[in-house]
């Protein structure tokens with residue numbers, strides 16, 4: 033855990049969660065906690081320089097120190113991603129959300145595509161024989177290896193195409209609806225891979241052990 037430096041009185045730029053205007057916010061108070069059973073955390077109260085409404089932010093130190101980028105937790109903007117999703121991917125997805133809330137829908141679609149690339153990298157399907165693979169092929173490999181099923185494969189291919197539309201100058205920008213759906217589907221993919229798959233594996237292992245115990249007991 034790294035040393036804590038007080039941020040009270042510090043101003044920082046953000047899009048206000050109340051009035052949605054880009055503003056300089058001011059940290060008005062803070063509290064520290066955790067460190068024994070849970071990671072050290074820093075709660076900050078700040079107020080918008082424009083509408084002066086307060087909001088709450090939190091930052092956690094997972095052993096790599098404070099990154100100085102606390103997340104707004106109140107007022108609730110969007111459901112926070114599970115901590116089981118790797119930090120780098122949460123960061124990408126958060127940036128996609130920020131693009132969306134700044135009404136930069138094309139940029140949001142590009143960030144969703146980057147998140148997909150990050151997922152493939154994390155899942156170890158990014159290259160074959162040391163050569164990087166196109167995203168299309170990486171997603172195909174994820175499906176072939178049973179990491180995602182047919183439905184999720186179809187979703188992720190659509191997200192890839194949407195991201196391509198955003199990344200290249202095609203004369204058409206990405207609509208708000210498409211960007212919103214893209215974000216939601218990317219979130220579902222992250223949840224599926226990192227939260228529910230892990231939970232199901234743990235559930236299966238527990239059930240198998242319970243069955244074994246019953247068998248063991250009846251053999252006595």
Ligand SMILES: [Zn+2]
Nearest residue numbers: 048051080083
């Ligand atoms: Zn405001």
